[in-house]
Amino acid sequence: MSILSELSERVPGRAHGPGTTEYDAGAAVFAGVGEPEVVVRPRTAAEVATAVGLAAASGLAIAVRSGGHGLMPVDDGLVVDLAELSSVEVRADGLVSVGGGARWADVAAVLAPRGLAISSGDTRDVGVGGLALGGGIGWFVRQQGLTVDALREVELVTAAGEVLTVDAEHHPDVFWALRGGGGNFGVVTRFVFQAVPGDGLVGGHVHYDQSDVPAVLRAWRDVMRAGPDELNSTLIVMPPFAPEMPAGPQLAVALQGGEQRLRELLEPLLLLPSVTEVSLAPVAYGDLLEDAPPGRPPFLFVGGNGFVPDLSDEALDAIARAYDRDVPTMVLLRGLRGAFGRVAPDATAIAHRDAEALLIVNGVLPPDAGPEQIAAAKAGSDAALAFTTGTYGNFAMERGEEVIASMYPPATLERLRRIKAELDPNNAFRQNHNITPAG
Ligand SMILES: Cc1cc2nc3c(=O)[nH]c(=O)nc-3n(C[C@H](O)[C@H](O)[C@H](O)COP(=O)(O)OP(=O)(O)OC[C@H]3O[C@@H](n4cnc5c(N)ncnc54)[C@H](O)[C@@H]3O)c2cc1C
Missing domain, CATH: 3.30.43.10 (Uridine Diphospho-n-acetylenolpyruvylglucosamine Reductase, domain 2)
Structure with missing residues (x-):
């Protein structure tokens, strides 16, 4: 049959x-x-x-x-x-129950009217399942940490067909592994999260021309270093893609606080001569989330991502050089620290808690690029990624042992592999960033 x-x-x-x-x-x-x-x-x-x-x-x-x-x-x-398992419900105890197939837009639709939010991604269509199990970096990362840091309980279906309730007291090792170990341990049919106040937000964008990218990088680093946990931002430096998509740095920012306070905090970034556009205004949590592009853009991205422990002048210079080269290059910096950094490295499977920022740097090539072009793009990206200490799996487009070893320090990986061996010894859940069972 x-x-x-x-x-x-x-x-x-x-x-x-x-x-x-x-x-x-x-x-x-x-x-x-x-x-x-x-x-x-x-x-x-x-x-x-x-x-x-x-x-x-x-x-x-x-x-x-x-x-x-x-x-x-x-x-x-x-x-x-899991499309049919997508309900979102605020429970009587204040915790939020979310089906394993919900998307972050479904969560925001229920939480925003109640003035609540969960530390999550930036995009409406992205699923709760993949983002949460891989960590989850988004708008509330400095107030609440990663999405996994807001997790209190899961309902897990194992490879043996058992349904387990997993939390800090029940199957604590599995609860640890699920907070960053991805979809290796079974199917999560329900997540239970702690929400935080999500109202009182002000945010928007600041755009710059390409005339002084290093100055924007430094000002951004200094603003985020000095800023409170309530300040979150991403700095993207775009290569010239098309006339309707101008090249140069673009800041996306949100503060839980007033507009006047946001402008004060951002002053060094707003006073730069390369500013071309500023739009800052009160914003609802749900409106911070953006629509995803319809599919992966038709380019070859050559580079990767990593956690940067220290955005030193040297690191910023390397990032600026990676951008300013023959290969069109896209750079993204996401500010971390705050609550993200207050979680112990061994408390969850995401260990890189000393990171000041997440860096993504990719040469953007045509899909039919030859080996020489690819090697040149890789060398430029690698020079900036040399300042990182580990990879964030949710943004890693490659698969394989090398990526896994870069996602998890040895002690974390060993523990994950032992738990995998107990829950999924035959590696049925292998269509992912695969943690192979300990032998
Ligand atoms: C446009 C875009 C924007 C993004 N923005 C962000 C961002 O702001 N922050 C961030 O941290 N990441 C972001 N990401 C990365 C994102 O977190 C990962 O791609 C994540 O895997 C997507 O989750 P998904 O549920 O949509 O994916 P899926 O493809 O459905 O799942 C990915 C993997 O997760 C596992 N999985 C998913 N659901 C379950 C479940 N319920 N039980 C068990 N295993 C499960 C499976 O192993 C699966 O292979 C973004 C990605 C894209 C494409």
Whole structure:
């Protein structure tokens, strides 16, 4: 009997093969369209358990799809599409229960009218599942830390088809692993988060021309160093893509506080002669989130990301040089510290808590770029990434052991691999940044 027929019998109406709209929706992710054997679209944790138990027992690879913004297209095995498990509810105890397939826009729609927020990503369509399990860096990172730092409990379906409630007291090792270890340990059907006050925000953008990128980088570093936890920002330095997308630095910023205070804090950045546009105004938490592009842009990105412990002048000079070269290069700096840095490195699976910022630097090449162009782009990006100490997996486009070793320091990785061996010894959950079970 085919796995599609077996699943159709065991979870009637939930298993979908090629040629159905449910299959097409489950097979398509941000990075492209895959051809899995079957897509299952469960409505309950019990249905997830049945499907996962069956697939794991048959040796099938299981891919879990929440918002579809992290998964590579899957060409074999089972996709568990959590689209139907997307409810968001503020519980009587004030904690927020979020289905494993919800998107951050669903969360904001429920929380914003109540004046609440959860430290999360910047984009509406990104899924709660992938972002939260991989860490989660977003607008409240300096007030509340990572998304995983706001996590209080999960409902987890294991490869054995068991449904576990996991928190600091129950299966504490698994709770630790789920906070940064990604989708390696099972399917999370429900997350429970602690929300924080999310109102009283003011924010917007400041744009600059390309005339003095080093000055913008330094002013940004100094403003974020001196600023309070309530100040969050990202500085993107854009290469010349197209006439309607001007090149140069762009600051996206939000403060939980008044507009006057924001302008005072940003003064060194607002007074720079290269400023071309300033738009700052009160903003609702939900409106801080942006729409994602329709799919991965048609370029070859050559570089990567990393946590920068110290944005020294030397590091900033290297970043400015990486931008100012023949290869069009995109740089992104996200301010960290605050609550992010007050979590002990071994308290969750995200250990790089000493980071001052997250740096992403990529040469942007045409898809058919040759090896010489790629090598030149890589060398330029690597010179800036030399100032980083570890990779943030959620933004890592490559897969493999080298990436895993860069995401997790040795002690963290060893602990993750031991927990993986207990929960998923046959590595059914391997369509991800894969942590292989300890041997
Ligand atoms: C446009 C865009 C904007 C982004 N912005 C941010 C940002 O601001 N901050 C940030 O931190 N990251 C950001 N990211 C990165 C993002 O966190 C990752 O790509 C993440 O994996 C996406 O989650 P998803 O649920 O949409 O992806 P999916 O492709 O659905 O899932 C990715 C992986 O997570 C695992 N997974 C997902 N859900 C579950 C679940 N319920 N149970 C078990 N495993 C699960 C699976 O292993 C899966 O392979 C962004 C990505 C994109 C493409």
